[in-house]
Amino acid sequence: MIRSAEERMTWVCTVEAPAARLRLADATSSHAMIDGGWWPTSRDPVVELCSLVTALTAQRGAVIERIMLKPAAWDRHPCRIGVGGATVRVGWFTTLGATLVILTGPGNLRIDLAVIAPKTTEAVATATMLAASRPANTTRAADILPTPPSPRSPRPARHGDDVAEWETEGGHLQTDRQPAAPART
Structure with a gap:
């Protein structure tokens, strides 16, 4: 398998990363x-x-080696990032929900975080982070906050779309049919 130069490079944040808005x-x-x-x-x-890994290292002393994300939720897709002199591998999985990021490290370290969309209002984001950080939380990330439509996702369904879909698949409405004549005996 031939890899491009972009896939082989390690991306490093050259600007001062903002403090991560994180609640654990x-x-x-x-x-x-x-x-x-x-x-x-x-x-x-x-x-x-970079901001997230730095915050997790400071708050938990966690050594993050890998991060798993959904590609549709992000603008670009680096395979490696440099954080504090270490290289963190980034995996892009279309099967992951846009509202979940999984971080792993040595010794079975795994941190699953609910991801709140950047343009979410502060009140909704704060409430979501509080709900996600309850210690006995049994709610999945996707159920805490509905996934906003990504720029690449199809438009939401509207009333009547099921009829249009049925018609294009070969079905037809009952009102379009002529009633059958009663059988003569």
């Missing part, structure tokens, strides 16, 4: 579905992931 559960729980909430300021993964 006080204690990890084996029953919790997610470990907290994260509200990035933009869709730039280099800046935002």
